Amino acid sequence: MSSHGxxxxxxxxxxxICYTDAQLPIPGCLNIDxxxxxxxxxxxxxxxxxxxxxxQCCSQQSFDPLVKICCNNILSAxxxxxxxCGSQSYETTVNxxxxxxxSxxxxxxxxxCGSQSYDTTVNxxxxxxxSxxxxxxxxxCGSKSYDTTVNxxxxxxxSxxxxxxxxxCGSETYDSTVSxxxxxxxSxxxxxxxxxCGxxxINPEVSVCCNNVPxxxxxxx
Numbered sequence: 001m002s003s004h005g006x007x008x009x010x011x012x013x014x015x016x017i018c019y020t021d022a023q024l025p026i027p028g029c030l031n032i033d034x035x036x037x038x039x040x041x042x043x044x045x046x047x048x049x050x051x052x053x054x055x056q057c058c059s060q061q062s063f064d065p066l067v068k069i070c071c072n073n074i075l076s077a078x079x080x081x082x083x084x085c086g087s088q089s090y091e092t093t094v095n096x097x098x099x100x101x102x103s104x105x106x107x108x109x110x111x112x113c114g115s116q117s118y119d120t121t122v123n124x125x126x127x128x129x130x131s132x133x134x135x136x137x138x139x140x141c142g143s144k145s146y147d148t149t150v151n152x153x154x155x156x157x158x159s160x161x162x163x164x165x166x167x168x169c170g171s172e173t174y175d176s177t178v179s180x181x182x183x184x185x186x187s188x189x190x191x192x193x194x195x196x197c198g199x200x201x202i203n204p205e206v207s208v209c210c211n212n213v214p215x216x217x218x219x220x221x
Contacts, residue, residue, distance in 0.1 A: 038062050 029039035037044050040057035047055045049064030056063060058070030068075050071084035082089050085097030095102045098112035110117050113125030123130045126140035137148045142156030152161045154168035166173050169181030179186045180194050180201050187201035194201050198212030207214045210221035 028042045029044055032039055032044055036047055036052075038047055038055050038057065039045075040062055041060045043060040045055075045057070045060070045062030047053075048062055049055060049066055051066075054065060056065050056070065058068075058075050059073040061075060063070060063075055065078070067078060069078035069082050069084060069089050071089050072087040074087050076082075076089035078089060079091065081092045083092055083097070084090075085095070085102050086100035088102060090097060090102055092105075094105055096105050096110050096112065096117045098117050099115040101115040103117040105117075106119055109120045111120050111125070112118075113123070113130050114128035116130060118125060118130055122133060124133050124138050124140065124145050126145055127143040129143040131138075131145035134145070134147050138145050139148050139153070140146075141151070141153035141158050144158060146153060146158055148161075150161055151158045152166050152168070152173045153159075154173055155171040157171040159173040162173065162175055165176045167176045167181070168174075169179075169186050170184035172186065174181065174186050178189060180189055180196060181187075182196035182201060183199045185199035187196075187199070190201055191203040191205065193204055195204050195209070196202075197207070197209035197214045200214055202209060202214045204217075206217055208217050208220060209215070215221060
């Protein structure tokens with residue numbers, strides 16, 4: 001292939017990125033010179049920067065990503081710590097972006113809670129709701145915060161902690177030295193080897209479970 005033929009082929013290949021329809025070339029990029037131009041949404045734009053090969057498009061404008069940033073088709077000046085927050089650009093050393101909302105960065109412990117920023121040494125985020133930390137034992141229970149040394153959380157329902165043997169049965173708390181949870185129903189312990197039979201507790205030494213129904217062991221299933 002002649003050098004002229006190769007140039008024609010190269011132009012045809014590069015121009016194809018400007019087609020809105022595979023069969024309809026767009027005149028705006030038809031005569032592109034790939035050595036000095038880039039096609040941005042069917043508009044010819046110049047290659048830019050010290051390394052033109054890194055030129056990018058922002059809508060119908062070309063830009064050098066070393067000096068600018070494109071946020072939702074809006075160009076802004078950029079530095080090494082610049083990122084996008086929606087359509088705005090920001091410095092990550094100065095601001096924090098939470099759900100496209102910018103806030104001033106107050107320290108290295110800042111995080112997002114929904115669209116708000118917060119200091120993790122001061123607050124806790126529970127389902128996008130901020131609460132004040134009450135100590136190192138603060139945890140989340142649904143959208144509420146609680147002290148694990150005072151309360152117990154079962155299915156996002158808070159109850160008072162009754163002791164180290166507190167457990168959950170559905171949304172209820174219970175003392176596992178007194179009760180057993182059978183399919184989310186509380187039953188009393190009936191011996192050291194208490195088992196569940198459906199929603200009822202049984203002593204396996206005197207009863208057997210037949211299709212979730214307690215039956216005397218002497219009768220059997």
